[in-house]
Amino acid sequence: MINVKIGGGVQKYELILLWNLKHKDLIQDLQITYYDMPNNCAWNGGRVNRTIELTERMISTFNRYNFGFCLGFTNNVILDVGDEVGNKLLQMVSGDNNPNKLHGVVLCSETLRRYIRKNYSELKLTYSITGHPTTDKLDFEGYYQELEEKYDVIVPKYSHLPKVLELLEAGKLDGSKYEILVNDNCNVTCQFYSEHFAQISHLNSSMKHPWEEQPEKSYHIEIKPKTKAGPIKKEANCVQDDIKHSQLQRFYDTGVRHFKISGRDLEDVEFEFRLPEHLTELKKIEVCNSIHS
């Protein structure tokens, strides 16, 4: 079965409920997990915190429909593993609140990973796409094998996909551990990849309501390092880039069954329109595969 992680589980909760009813047939053979970064938690990352609240009722609904829910704790500098909001959220998705064992956390901090593994061991841990370095000069095999040892699921950086695919096809990586982001917002050539996420991490750590307090910085954060030659304006250049069908098929053939659809900053209408397209695409792959086999 294909597992699909979809962004906006809290922010677009009402929309999702309607959407699920409308597309019942489309999602029936898929294992859906929603994710979001709620409650202005200091551990959140990936995007600037906005005031959205995860409630017990939401988790209960996700449980009833057998959906998973993942917390996006992707801040790369976790200052306080005892954070009350963070721990409250972990309790909301674990224990009796996780009867189907589908809930988890998306993260990239090693300190937080160790803490959650020890205290909330049932939660599935996904290595976030935001945790990768800006540079792509890596020993890819060693880098991803180390992540495989630590995480249940790993989302590779978009620019790593050709190399990861090559290693998967060569049998050097474990396909069951990988989650492929179908629609990435980040430009693969962006020189400020981890820097952008570090800025978001800082805002989420240092402000209670960063979205409301600094609305002008909410979407795109300017990074303007000063060099000996003087300040250079760096601006994160974000684009929407969908992965090709043929490439998805190749990932599937290596055993990859986890896919992710980002909802980052998508308008509701866009979200509603794009989601069925992506899911249809993913289902096609499985149908093709069953015909061939």
Next chain:
Amino acid sequence: MKFAIVFTVEKSQGDMEKMSVLLSTSIRQHMPNVDVYCGLFTQNYLSDSIVKHLNQLNVNLVVDQQFEAATPPFNVFLRAYTKYYFSNLLLGQYDYLIYLDVDTLLLKSLSFDFDPTDKIILVDQMPDWVKSFEGTYTKMPSSNVYYSWIDIINKHNKYLYDLDYTSKEVQYGKNSDFIISKMIDESPLQKIQQTIGAYHCLHPLTLDSQVIHYDDFGKDGSLINLKKTHPDTYNRYDLLLKRVLGVININKEGLWESRMKQYS
């Protein structure tokens, strides 16, 4: 084994940026050839004169990010980010890194009687009197509580960078310190009790001390212990403070000395 020293500074708090010149001067005095990196990660860029001093002392200024310093937990974030940033940037190029708070002074060359690349972590155990003092503000655990102002960052412990206990009333990050202390106790890391330096009041300085850690000039005791134990060194830095950096060092017993007397 190759190592580098890393620290961070910004022009936001009183004489903080001037402390970086003192730190760098002390590094160069005892370790003329070691690579030193100073992270400049905020919009509060250093004064030109400070940049000039650091350049003369052959400190690599690494300018990146330009975080906007705003709220109280920022210093905690900045220190943690500095360790995160340099461990990602420099480990590999160096076998290990030594992180120093900007308000430290080297009294001699840094050397260790243990393998700094092994599964180790430097810890400084919280003394009983601090626990008593802190206990008046918050519930203290009965287990160990560690803090650290000098970290050896190697591939084994590079993630435990948020251990930073500062013992002041209601502190941001307190829960983290308790939990991280517990994680260290339960980890395979060998704990090395910090013996290479001296917190200005917790561990009285001796002639063998390699490092002194002081707080803001004139407020919390500053260099008072240094004057008693290393008068020549003290005179040299006092001169640098007065004549070059324009800082008057008020050598009085500070907050921590008074708290120690009260709670010991």
